[in-house]
Amino acid sequence: MSDAHAIPASIDETLTLLNANDYVAGRDLATVVFLALKMKRPLFLEGEAGVGKTEIAKVLAKGLDRPLIRLQCYEGLDVASAVYEWNYPAQMLEIRMAEATGGTDRNAIEKGIFSDKYLIRRPVLQALEAKDGRAPVFLIDELDRTDEAFEAFLLEVLSDYQVTIPEIGTIKADEPPIVIITTNRTREIHDALKRRCLYHWVDYPNAERELEIVRRKVPNCNADLSRQVVAYVQKLRTIDLFKNPGVAETIDWASALTELDRMALDPQTVSDTLGTLLKYQEDIARIGTGEGRKILDEVKAGLAAAE
Incomplete structure (x- = not known):
């Protein structure tokens, strides 16, 4: 790219952008990110918690030198x-x-009171007001936590990239923000909103x-x-757990073991x-008992055989 802050001109450049900012992506993800940027369409990312959906927005903001505006969704938003x-x-x-002075x-x-001076801008309005000619990256995180009423409102916002404030009027984005929507699929998002977006399942x-x-x-x-940590986590994801560990947990575990100066996994370290x-x-x-030891034995045997 001639301009380090420009939108990537190809899938390969998108891969380079992601990798340069320590996001290890496959070509399928790079393709949909590239298309979302070029077509100026929201990118709808679905997947289990901890697989790196939110990180994509952070990486794009950093790599493109754009402000990151995050709307963390929750019930009752x-x-x-x-x-x-x-x-x-x-x-x-x-x-x-005013009354005191007559x-x-x-x-x-x-x-006077319904003027810009007294307007508190929240994430949606901030995302519509680009500064320095660079539209921000607008992260709508965990949309599935909100209710359908807010989802319907958001659909209107994303259709025209504008918001109407009764006392002031309509505020429309000069340049649409780069929109990343994430969901952990705790509930289904309405098809009308998904149709506005490009979709990718982050596995x-x-x-x-x-x-x-x-x-x-x-x-x-x-x-x-x-290698042992990754093999162990990969093995855990094949069994019936209440919640499989995500990539974020793999990183946390590797960091914790490094802080403890461990050089290899052993049953006591795993349990602790x-x-x-x-x-x-x-x-x-469940894993802290005999099943965890069995997994560790299988991991070490598999790694030894691969050498």
Whole structure:
């Protein structure tokens, strides 16, 4: 790319951008990211928690030198929290000051208090107001946590990239933001919103890719330990756990073991550090017993055979 902050001109350049910022991606993901950027369409990323969906938005913001604006979704999220609200205490103070100085023109007071000075911009409105000619990366994280009413509102916003504020008017983006929507699929998102987006399912990485991720994210981790950690996690994902560990947990586990100066996995170390890898007591209790030792034996045997 001639301009380091320009939109990639090809799939290969998109792969280079992601890799340069330590995101180990396959060509399928790079392709959909490239198309979303070139077509100026929102990118809808679905997958299990901890597989790197949110990280894609962070990497794009860093690699393209764009501001990252994050809307963290949750149950009960409303317009005041997501789009804008008025600074009511400051407005009340302005009204009282006007009354104290003899100001009685209601139209003038109303026009004054409902001005840009008292408008508190939340993530949606911030994302529509590009600065320095560079539209931000707008991350709508875990959309499945919101309700259908907010989803319908968001559909309207993404259709025209504009928001109407009754007291001021319509604010429309001069340049649409780069929109990344993530969901952990705790509920289905309506087809109408998905049709506005390009879609990609972010799966767990294979062993080779996950090992490369660990090498980049935990560079101090011993090479043999890294291979054992990745092989162990890959094995865990094949059994029936309440919640499989994501890539984020793999990185946490490798980091924890490195902090403990471990050079290889052993049954006691695995048992002592499972809380960095698994997040449910039922899973920890199951793996902390004989099943965990059996997995470790299989991992070491498999790695030895591969050498």
